[in-house]
Amino acid sequence: MGSKRRCLYCMEPRQEQLSWHGLISRADDPVCPDCRALFTMLMSRDCRICGREKDEQSAPFFQDTRCGDCVAWGEKDIGRALDHNISLYRYDKAMQQWMARWKYRGDPALTAVFQKEWVQIWRRSYASWKVMALPAGPGRTQERGFNQAVLLADMLPGDRLNGLEKKDEPKKQSKSTKNQRESLFYQPFYMNNQEKIRFNGEKILLVDDIYTTGTTVRKAASVLRSAGAERVASFTLARSTGTLSRKEEKAQ
Amino acid sequence: MSPIQGDADFNHPSYNEICTRLAGRDLLLEEIGEPLEVLLPFLQAGHIVMRPGLSKSGKGWLCHRCLESDPGLFAAFSCARCGQVCTYCRTCLEMGRIDTCGVLFSWNGRAPLPEGTASLQWQGELSPGQQKASNALCRAVADGTELLIWAVCGAGKTEILFRGIEDACLSRRRILLTTPRAEVVMELLPRIRAAFPGLIVKGLYGGSEERFGYADIHIATTHQTRRFRDAFDVVIIDEIDAFPFSYDPSLKQAVDKAAKSGAARIYLTATPSRLLKKQARDGKLPFIQIPRRYHGYPLPVPTLKWIGNWKKALKKDRIPPALLAWCEKKTSAGVPVFVFVSSVEQAETAARLLAEKWEGTIGVHAADPRRHEKIQLFRNKKAPILVTTTILERGVTIKGAEAAVLGAEESIFDEKALVQIAGRVGRSKDQPEGDVMYFHYGKTSAMLEAVRHIQTMNKQGSNAHGE
Numbered sequence: 023m024g025s026k027r028r029c030l031y032c033m034e035p036r037q038e039q040l041s042w043h044g045l046i047s048r049a050d051d052p053v054c055p056d057c058r059a060l061f062t063m064l065m066s067r068d069c070r071i072c073g074r075e076k077d078e079q080s081a082p083f084f085q086d087t088r089c090g091d092c093v094a095w096g097e098k099d100i101g102r103a104l105d106h107n108i109s110l111y112r113y114d115k116a117m118q119q120w121m122a123r124w125k126y127r128g129d130p131a132l133t134a135v136f137q138k139e140w141v142q143i144w145r146r147s148y149a150s151w152k153v154m155a156l157p158a159g160p161g162r163t164q165e166r167g168f169n170q171a172v173l174l175a176d177m178l179p180g181d182r183l184n185g186l187e188k189k190d191e192p193k194k195q196s197k198s199t200k201n202q203r204e205s206l207f208y209q210p211f212y213m214n215n216q217e218k219i220r221f222n223g224e225k226i227l228l229v230d231d232i233y234t235t236g237t238t239v240r241k242a243a244s245v246l247r248s249a250g251a252e253r254v255a256s257f258t259l260a261r262s263t264g265t266l267s268r269k270e271e272k273a274q
Numbered sequence: 275m276s277p278i279q280g281d282a283d284f285n286h287p288s289y290n291e292i293c294t295r296l297a298g299r300d301l302l303l304e305e306i307g308e309p310l311e312v313l314l315p316f317l318q319a320g321h322i323v324m325r326p327g328l329s330k331s332g333k334g335w336l337c338h339r340c341l342e343s344d345p346g347l348f349a350a351f352s353c354a355r356c357g358q359v360c361t362y363c364r365t366c367l368e369m370g371r372i373d374t375c376g377v378l379f380s381w382n383g384r385a386p387l388p389e390g391t392a393s394l395q396w397q398g399e400l401s402p403g404q405q406k407a408s409n410a411l412c413r414a415v416a417d418g419t420e421l422l423i424w425a426v427c428g429a430g431k432t433e434i435l436f437r438g439i440e441d442a443c444l445s446r447r448r449i450l451l452t453t454p455r456a457e458v459v460m461e462l463l464p465r466i467r468a469a470f471p472g473l474i475v476k477g478l479y480g481g482s483e484e485r486f487g488y489a490d491i492h493i494a495t496t497h498q499t500r501r502f503r504d505a506f507d508v509v510i511i512d513e514i515d516a517f518p519f520s521y522d523p524s525l526k527q528a529v530d531k532a533a534k535s536g537a538a539r540i541y542l543t544a545t546p547s548r549l550l551k552k553q554a555r556d557g558k559l560p561f562i563q564i565p566r567r568y569h570g571y572p573l574p575v576p577t578l579k580w581i582g583n584w585k586k587a588l589k590k591d592r593i594p595p596a597l598l599a600w601c602e603k604k605t606s607a608g609v610p611v612f613v614f615v616s617s618v619e620q621a622e623t624a625a626r627l628l629a630e631k632w633e634g635t636i637g638v639h640a641a642d643p644r645r646h647e648k649i650q651l652f653r654n655k656k657a658p659i660l661v662t663t664t665i666l667e668r669g670v671t672i673k674g675a676e677a678a679v680l681g682a683e684e685s686i687f688d689e690k691a692l693v694q695i696a697g698r699v700g701r702s703k704d705q706p707e708g709d710v711m712y713f714h715y716g717k718t719s720a721m722l723e724a725v726r727h728i729q730t731m732n733k734q735g736s737n738a739h740g741e
């Protein structure tokens with residue numbers, strides 16, 4: 023039996039007749055129009071720093087073009103380590119489901135669903151930046167078989183920057199270790215010093231899957247800045263604002 | 275190298291535990307839940323065998339768990355476990371990713387000891403048609419042959435199975451009952467358990483907790499049969515004609531893999547495919563037909579009613595008046611109402627509009643994460659109307675319910691689907707009748723064929739009754 027062309031996401035065989043959908047959909051899209059329509063791209067950059075949308079929940083805390091969180095980050099050294107964040111999609115139900123299959127079920131082929139948009143943004147604004155995937159702990163990467171940030175970074179042309187590492191989280195987390203992990207003073211990132219790497223004058227684009235509070239990328243950014251980087255921005259697939267699901271929390 | 279130990283002097287404290295966990299299965303190391311050191315003596319003695327998860331086959335790959343071989347359903351990634359580019363199977367991803375560097379473990383020692391006692395506690399009486407089918411089933415189980423049971427919706431399929439299940443379990447044979455939909459698994463589980471309180475009955479569907487361990491009877495969705503290998507002596511396949519079984523050839527292969535060679539195979543359907551009918555007529559497949567419902571009443575014949583451009587009406591937030599009037603008549607008489615629609619969007623719109631008039635009306639569709647819960651609400655009469663896509667056309671039985679199709683001319687409502695929908699109605703002895711309404715904007719041949727199909731079955735049923 024020959025292989026049918028299928029939607030990369032719902033796996034349904036693609037009907038290639040000139041349906042109305044077929045005419046308006048991208049001919050090279052790896053997913054079908056129904057699946058494509060599930061995801062919502064973030065169009066306005068209401069917060070110039072993190073890309074948060076101005077909605078009922080966040081609007082009262084905005085100061086000009088900065089959201090409440092970013093105003094608060096501006097008062098901390100670690101907060102200022104990150105220049106800005108750019109996210110492509112809203113972290114809504116559809117995106118959560120997609121992430122669950124991509125990351126937790128472990129379907130790395132799904133990375134290609136967002137390849138076109140991902141590369142486009144990079145080409146438009148970040149082609150002169152050095153790309154670095156946000157490292158994951160070695161245990162987590164082994165368990166999953168991949169680091170999702172590497173999958174995203176690998177879609178971008180050019181060389182990767184290395185040298186940053188992340189410690190594994192303690193296996194069983196008591197409340198106090200969890201608090202500690204979330205505290206700004208706990209630093210899971212460190213430089214792989216054997217190579218004595220310096221990033222003097224570099225602009226580094228740190229790639230990760232989700233931007234939630236921005237704490238993780240800022241911790242990484244502060245290590246990179248200490249290693250000489252001039253600017254660090256984060257490039258993430260989704261911007262999460264609401265409360266995290268339990269599963270998500272556990273996995274973070 | 276350590277010597278290969280014979281079975282007789284192989285004594286391991288965890289033998290029985292590992293045997294029941296692994297027998298008849300293909301499991302990843304993570305799924306066995308024991309570290310490799312514990313399995314090592316079993317591997318050395320040959321009681322556990324390992325096989326690669328995937329292997330090269332022709333130009334592509336073969337997944338040894340689900341037997342997928344369509345190159346479009348494999349993908350490669352740079353694997354952090356082995357440091358190479360690994361390929362994995364996307365068809366059975368739900369059960370944990372299986373990579374080229376992954377290994378499947380299966381049992382090669384003695385068969386697990388049956389734990390339950392088969393003693394049928396069901397007190398009811400079989401109708402003459404059921405009795406005939408039950409006898410044929412017992413013969414097929416004893417001989418390890420195939421049998422097609424072509425039974426009208428509401429013939430009482432579950433009761434037909436009881437005697438055959440008892441026979442099989444008494445002769446220590448393991449049974450798989452597989453059906454395409456999780457709803458049906460959940461409906462069958464309590465009924466089989468009630469009939470055989472002494473047997474261990476496990477249900478497997480996406481999200482069920484009872485994944486591992488021994489059972490005398492497994493009731494599983496067809497997808498879940500991929501977990502098994504050479505496990506069953508009797509395989510009963512419910513709704514053999516239904517999606518996704520007739521649609522996805524890898525599922526058929528998975529069922530073949532789950533069955534031992536020489537297993538009895540029983541196929542159940544109310545609406546056999548053309549191919550099955552032909553095989554039966556040509557004498558290639560033994561079959562038995564039950565054209566009459568167990569209570570002896572005929573199937574309700576659907577009424578076709580033109581309602582004009584209902585899609586336009588829905589767009590303007592209006593339910594066609596004829597459907598409204600029918601719902602009014604039914605709900606005021608306390609009748610639970612099914613409304614079948616052809617898309618998720620319609621299910622949502624229609625449910626919202628109907629809920630304005632009948633509080634508690636629920637919409638449900640295949641991808642609805644709360645669908646089991648919603649169906650339960652309807653079953654418990656907490657919802658007067660259930661608006662649904664075709665997920666519920668098969669298997670789900672709600673006492674006294676009547677059914678309408680909104681937009682019966684939509685292509686998703688083929689003859690089989692329409693017959694199955696009619697089959698939801700009049701299933702109980704106390705309420706053997708009820709309305710089946712096909713509300714449409716233009717008659718289709720599928721609608722006419724469905725009516726003809728039901729009339730033919732009814733005619734055959736009344737002939738059979740006189741014998």
Ligand SMILES: [Zn+2]
Binds near residue numbers: 029030033055056
């Ligand atoms: Zn799709």
Ligand SMILES: [Zn+2]
Binds near residue numbers: 071092
């Ligand atoms: Zn912000």
Ligand SMILES: [Zn+2]
Binds near residue numbers: 367
């Ligand atoms: Zn597979």
Ligand SMILES: [Zn+2]
Binds near residue numbers: 376
């Ligand atoms: Zn590998």
